[in-house]
Amino acid sequence: MSDPEGDVVAEDGQAAEWLAQLRARTVTAETLEAFRVWRASPRNAAAYQRMEAIWRETGALGADPEIAAITREILARPRPRARRRAAIVVGVAVVSAALVVAVGLPLWAGRSTFSTEIGEQRDVRLADGSHIHLDTATRLRVDYSGEQRLVVLEAGQALFDVAHNPRRPFRVRAGETEVTALGTRFDVRRAVSGVRVVLVEGSVAVTDGAGPAPRAWRLAPGQQLRTVLPTARPEPVDAAIATSWAEGRLVFRDMPLGEAVAEINRYLPKGVVLEPGAPVSVPVNGSFKAGDRDAFVAAAVDLFDLNARTAPDGSIRLSAGSAPSAN
Numbered sequence: 001m002s003d004p005e006g007d008v009v010a011e012d013g014q015a016a017e018w019l020a021q022l023r024a025r026t027v028t029a030e031t032l033e034a035f036r037v038w039r040a041s042p043r044n045a046a047a048y049q050r051m052e053a054i055w056r057e058t059g060a061l062g063a064d065p066e067i068a069a070i071t072r073e074i075l076a077r078p079r080p081r082a083r084r085r086a087a088i089v090v091g092v093a094v095v096s097a098a099l100v101v102a103v104g105l106p107l108w109a110g111r112s113t114f115s116t117e118i119g120e121q122r123d124v125r126l127a128d129g130s131h132i133h134l135d136t137a138t139r140l141r142v143d144y145s146g147e148q149r150l151v152v153l154e155a156g157q158a159l160f161d162v163a164h165n166p167r168r169p170f171r172v173r174a175g176e177t178e179v180t181a182l183g184t185r186f187d188v189r190r191a192v193s194g195v196r197v198v199l200v201e202g203s204v205a206v207t208d209g210a211g212p213a214p215r216a217w218r219l220a221p222g223q224q225l226r227t228v229l230p231t232a233r234p235e236p237v238d239a240a241i242a243t244s245w246a247e248g249r250l251v252f253r254d255m256p257l258g259e260a261v262a263e264i265n266r267y268l269p270k271g272v273v274l275e276p277g278a279p280v281s282v283p284v285n286g287s288f289k290a291g292d293r294d295a296f297v298a299a300a301v302d303l304f305d306l307n308a309r310t311a312p313d314g315s316i317r318l319s320a321g322s323a324p325s326a327n
Helices: 004-022 029-039 042-063 065-076 081-095 257-265 293-304
Strands: 100-102 111-117 120-124 130-136 139-144 149-161 168-172 178-179 183-190 194-201 204-208 216-217 223-226 251-257 270-274 283-289 306-310 316-318
Touching: 004 029, 004 042, 004 149, 004 216, 029 042, 029 283, 111 130, 111 251, 120 139, 178 183, 178 194, 183 251, 194 204, 216 223, 257 270, 257 293, 270 293, 283 293, 293 306, 293 316
Parallel strands: 100 120, 149 168, 270 316
Antiparallel strands: 111 139, 120 130, 130 149, 139 149, 149 183, 168 178, 178 204, 183 194, 194 223, 204 216, 251 283, 306 316
């Protein structure tokens, strides 16, 4: 007879191990593919989501030397199987290091404004239990009243975990675009050229008033919408990759080098510049910590035979061609 509790412990243990692997300095395309196959199981996907939630709640503990010492002691002790999941999770939360994250989950109600600097992320928990994870260089306003739950995304990107309340729909407004949800998980990114919405779970309605006539769509899980397109419509997307930034990682799958550089630069005050002649269209596959410029540059130099030099302004310039011989 199977042991349901033991199965859950095993699945959560595997999820914690995957979480640790995916937060390594670099991750190979082979590892990402193996993770995709493992996560195809609904039970494994649910276990990984549990580990993500626990990591987000406990990520701030890693900066505390006393907590780190206690964790090392706990992990070194023999322990019953039923305690294995908690110990693994604490270990992953402490040893994992993302970009600078302003963690701490105060409860906010009424009207408030929240923002992050370049390279910073921030978690906010609202009074109704909804949770917002702000990405780098993001600014938003929360307006909770008796009749509405409204968030205005003025710049940047945020991941929303919405508490269900059919009497008070949760709305996110980004320019002329508005996303409405009752209880769901979705990502909204605002750029100069338009808005991208990614639905992780649940259902959302999207309206856009930009252009000659209003447009409206409804998204299903695993779909994204990019309003900048004149023929915008829901299209399939790997939601785990699209929202990997919330774990402090940037995951690229066949993304052109030019676009990958633009993503990396969102987290850097001194970014990466592709010189004329660099292969901007070559596909990039891999996973990098957000803000880890050195790891990305080293991989690009190695994989695409590029030269790297530091410019006077502190940026890294990548150019085509092999580096000159030292002889």
